[in-house]
Amino acid sequence: MTSDILVVSGVDVTFGGIRALSDVSLSVPERKITAVIGPNGAGKTTLFNVISGFYKANSGSVTFAGTDLLSQPAHTRSANGISRTFQNIALFPGMTVAENIKLGAHAQLRTSLFAAGLYLGPAAKEERELEERMDKTVIELLGLQDNRDSSVSGLPYGTQKRIELARALISGPRLLMLDEPFAGLPTTEKATMAAQIRKVVDERGVTVLLIDHDMESIMGMSDQVVVLNFGEVIAAGAPADVQANPAVIEAYLGAEA
Amino acid sequence: MALFLEFSLIGLASGGIYVLAALSFVIVYKATNIFNFATGEMMMLGTYFFYLFDTQLGLGWIVGLGMGLTSAALLAIVIERVMLRPLIGRPHIVLVMVTFGVGSILRGFAGLIWGPNVRQLPETLPRKPIFLGDILVPGKLAWGFVTAGVIAALFMIYYKFSRAGTAIRATSTDQITAESLGINIRAVFLLAWALAGLLTAASGIITASVNGVTPQLGLVALNVLAVVMLAGMTSIGGVIIAGLFVGWMETIVGAYLGAAWQSFIPYLVVLVVMIVKPYGLFGEQRVERI
Numbered sequence: 001m002t003s004d005i006l007v008v009s010g011v012d013v014t015f016g017g018i019r020a021l022s023d024v025s026l027s028v029p030e031r032k033i034t035a036v037i038g039p040n041g042a043g044k045t046t047l048f049n050v051i052s053g054f055y056k057a058n059s060g061s062v063t064f065a066g067t068d069l070l071s072q073p074a075h076t077r078s079a080n081g082i083s084r085t086f087q088n089i090a091l092f093p094g095m096t097v098a099e100n101i102k103l104g105a106h107a108q109l110r111t112s113l114f115a116a117g118l119y120l121g122p123a124a125k126e127e128r129e130l131e132e133r134m135d136k137t138v139i140e141l142l143g144l145q146d147n148r149d150s151s152v153s154g155l156p157y158g159t160q161k162r163i164e165l166a167r168a169l170i171s172g173p174r175l176l177m178l179d180e181p182f183a184g185l186p187t188t189e190k191a192t193m194a195a196q197i198r199k200v201v202d203e204r205g206v207t208v209l210l211i212d213h214d215m216e217s218i219m220g221m222s223d224q225v226v227v228l229n230f231g232e233v234i235a236a237g238a239p240a241d242v243q244a245n246p247a248v249i250e251a252y253l254g255a256e257a
Numbered sequence: 258m259a260l261f262l263e264f265s266l267i268g269l270a271s272g273g274i275y276v277l278a279a280l281s282f283v284i285v286y287k288a289t290n291i292f293n294f295a296t297g298e299m300m301m302l303g304t305y306f307f308y309l310f311d312t313q314l315g316l317g318w319i320v321g322l323g324m325g326l327t328s329a330a331l332l333a334i335v336i337e338r339v340m341l342r343p344l345i346g347r348p349h350i351v352l353v354m355v356t357f358g359v360g361s362i363l364r365g366f367a368g369l370i371w372g373p374n375v376r377q378l379p380e381t382l383p384r385k386p387i388f389l390g391d392i393l394v395p396g397k398l399a400w401g402f403v404t405a406g407v408i409a410a411l412f413m414i415y416y417k418f419s420r421a422g423t424a425i426r427a428t429s430t431d432q433i434t435a436e437s438l439g440i441n442i443r444a445v446f447l448l449a450w451a452l453a454g455l456l457t458a459a460s461g462i463i464t465a466s467v468n469g470v471t472p473q474l475g476l477v478a479l480n481v482l483a484v485v486m487l488a489g490m491t492s493i494g495g496v497i498i499a500g501l502f503v504g505w506m507e508t509i510v511g512a513y514l515g516a517a518w519q520s521f522i523p524y525l526v527v528l529v530v531m532i533v534k535p536y537g538l539f540g541e542q543r544v545e546r547i
Contacts, residue, residue: 078439090434092427106439
């Protein structure tokens with residue numbers, strides 16, 4: 001029996017007159033993979049953005065490891081132990097692979113933004129330690145050794161996705177949020193990605209919350225599946241149970257006449 | 258030919274001042290997307306701060322410089338925090354108009370305190386001319402250029418290699434992602450403005466070390482605008498080349514065609530460049546993946 005690390009309860013979000021999320025509640029068990037699925041426009045990304053702090057919820061609460069998240073600004077998520085990737089790869093094009101990954105540990109460094117510029121000594125030492133940690137952990141885990149110092153711009157799509165994952169992992173998060181990790185990947189790379197995510201959960205004790213459309217990957221790897229439709233949770237449970245749920249089948253295939 | 262070289266060197270040297278002010282402009286634009294029309298006035302007031310501590314309070318140029326630069330950075334922070342921060346999310350034109358307003362307030366303020374007459378700064382830069390072969394460069398101009406070059410180089414290193422510089426670069430590319438990586442983008446805005454304050458003050462002090470300071474000193478920022486447009490708004494390296502180029506062209510045109518042409522030709526060149534390359538010579542065309 002594991003405890004829930006993230007609890008979303010009764011979250012409502014409206015944009016103008018449109019109700020993007022209505023009374024959404026879900027729990028994410030620790031050290032498990034939870035997938036949120038649903039047709040386009042169901043509110044999956046909105047939910048992610050509320051948890052990340054980019055959208056404001058009209059009501060409801062989001063609690064992470066006992067602390068209330070909604071009262072805190074977006075940039076504190078990283079320090080709290082939450083990191084995420086984006087649907088459209090959001091790497092910084094002018095920088096190298098290593099620079100991009102190192103930015104993921106930004107919040108963990110002790111020297112503050114201002115101090116980092118003022119005295120180079122401690123900041124430089126911390127930077128070296130970070131590079132060592134990066135090489136030993138995420139670069140190796142995701143097989144990025146060959147690309148370490150190249151600019152991210154020209155790299156293949158699949159590699160860029162792995163870099164984004166590496167950047168999200170370098171801070172040693174407790175919760176990893178992945179926005180469509182399989183989108184745009186060929187079948188073989190999907191399997192690799194799924195295996196790498198599984199490895200992160202099993203070996204490093206990270207909890208994963210992900211969104212995707214790729215049913216095969218999701219049903220194969222998830223411990224829990226939550227289904228959203230028109231901003232409401234219509235089902236939640238083990239993959240097999242969710243797949244058999246009549247409400248889910250209706251949402252995806254349409255009601256029988 | 259020797260004369261042409263002499264004019265060229267003088268032109269490049271005066272371009273160094275443009276470079277610093279233009280870097281200040283670009284750092285604010287990159288980090289916050291604000292077009293800062295108060296850049297010139299920040300130059301001017303930074304210079305008066307130096308004058309205040311150095312000459313009026315008689316603290317000497319080293320203390321005066323330290324306190325003057327600090328005050329200039331604080332002024333920039335106050336502008337960001339008090340005037341612009343509450344307006345984040347409003348249309349850009351509102352923010353631009355506010356910087357215009359801030360500019361004229363600063364100019365009026367300087368006029369009230371220090372009056373309209375020229376105040377001479379102390380002789381800190383050596384006056385002795387520098388001879389390169391038989392070419393003569395006025396001493397203050399040459400040393401001013403060297404100082405500007407050192408400051409620009411330090412800034413580039415800071416921007417490229419320090420963690421704070423990386424945070425500014427990340428914020429300028431993608432604020433949402435930067436925030437989710439734990440970068441406090443509000444702190445980045447403040448830092449960018451503080452750096453802008455330092456750069457403008459340095460640029461103003463170097464300018465004034467030759468001709469003194471008046472409340473109108475900031476009007477030179479109009480030329481800086483030309484530099485920034487020519488470089489393409491977002492290119493730190495481009496601003497350096499464009500700054501030197503505009504300084505050089507102004508001096509050459511002034512020397513051979515007369516002062517009337519001097520304030521006209523450089524802008525014509527910028528205009529032509531804008532028509533041919535709308536993003537400037539070194540600007541990045543922003544591409545969004547959909």
